Amino acid sequence: MKVREVADLTGISVRTLHHYDEIGLLVPDGTTEAGYRLYSDDNLAMLQQILFYRELGFSLKAIKDIVSDPSFNRREALELHRSLLIEKRRRLDDMIATVEKTIQHHKGEITMTNEEKFKGFDFSRNPYEEEARRRWGNEAVDKSNAKVAGMSKDEQTALGEAVNEIYRKLAGLRTASPDSEQAQEAIGEWYAMLNRMGSYPPQAFKGLGQMYVDDERFTASIDQFGEGLAVFMRDAMAVFADRHGQ
Amino acid sequence: MKVREVADLTGISVRTLHHYDEIGLLVPDGTTEAGYRLYSDDNLAMLQQILFYRELGFSLKAIKDIVSDPSFNRREALELHRSLLIEKRRRLDDMIATVEKTIQHHKGEITMTNEEKFKGFDFSRNPYEEEARRRWGNEAVDKSNAKVAGMSKDEQTALGEAVNEIYRKLAGLRTASPDSEQAQEAIGEWYAMLNRMGSYPPQAFKGLGQMYVDDERFTASIDQFGEGLAVFMRDAMAVFADRHGQ
DNA sequence: TATTGACTCTCACGTTGCGTGAGACCGTAA
């Protein structure tokens, strides 16, 4: 496919495709003798990934790092996308609620604090680090700090909220069996998430799960999302690690 | 409130507030003798509006035009916000569905066309909407969007089904003459349908029909119901408009 | 065959919406 066709298909501009070529983010697989860019189906799949991340507010540089990472797993990435998108929708819900409240407020029906007025619009004020320190203790945070520090505020916020999303999902499943399909799928998201921040081979993942139960600080903060969640996660993580390690 | 307080409350940076002051988008109501910016509650309300529009992707210049317009109606604006946010969420739903489909696709369970792969990613550059805004102005399009966005999922599904029904009926008639009684009756239903969503004077209706043929994206999607349907509809719509316009 | 007219290419500068210091002043708590 030539530039124009790709542009029409995806809704982005020709200039944008040129730009992505320039910075090496999306280099077309082929060119005609005349120098026309020719995009393959693989290029299109890659572009889809790029647009996913762009929509989520990642910088092009960050996107390049992500998709060119050899450990980049398409399937896990897609599942991460899904949870990030869901998180974004949740934020939109907050904003919609804020608007509706404001409308009511204008009708004089209720009162709003200034803080309420901005609920859902609070993107850059990032609870990630504080919460993470609370949740995992300082060492764990320091370890992943290198990676996280390289991210933009938006990316960090997205991550922190995605973490909450996974916790909530797991909390909702915690009465099921840890080796149930749903539980394993959710814990797989958690695994993918952790591997965005650091490198966790299955054994480390399993050990981390054990720590959730052994270290009461972990237990306490995890169980905020639901009584017994830490134990459930430990078990699910163990099953996951055993199935995926060799 | 001083800059820092506003920044903390809203999650935007001090620099951003300075910037908004510089460009005259949000000038604080007062200053101390030392030159410190002092933001009033009105300023905060205005900032809320600004952030609404910003989140929706408007440029700061556009936002300035909007909020400084004397005819700017806070309540209507808020209701428009709500519907635009809901529309955005709907697009997010599309994207989530696309991701889920892609995940299934990776599992080899279903196949996807290239077009499907990009559904939901065609945001502001939506050619239909842009064109419609150019031709009939913003209010008509916004109102139509608002109406559709304000519907429940079920209602939207029902609407979509009704639209398809009319298309099918028209497709069945497309070999007849565009000014035949049957054709004119069916196109009349189409006219009624459109007027349920927005306001289309006969001339706009005629123009819309022309667009079905001029813009190949329209043509393609309409002709899915039958080869030549777009052309047939344009002709029938022109006849209808001529007969019903004054 | 020549000529459109739509498409593509590569520079290269312009624009938006801030980020990021630098250097100076303000305010209050010890």
Added chain:
DNA sequence: TTACGGTCTCACGCAACGTGAGAGTCAATA
């Protein structure tokens, strides 16, 4: 009165393209 954090105004930097300019390409048509 000295420290220390908040605030001010320049002013340059940067990402992600937009927007021509000028030139080559390609298929259809006169």
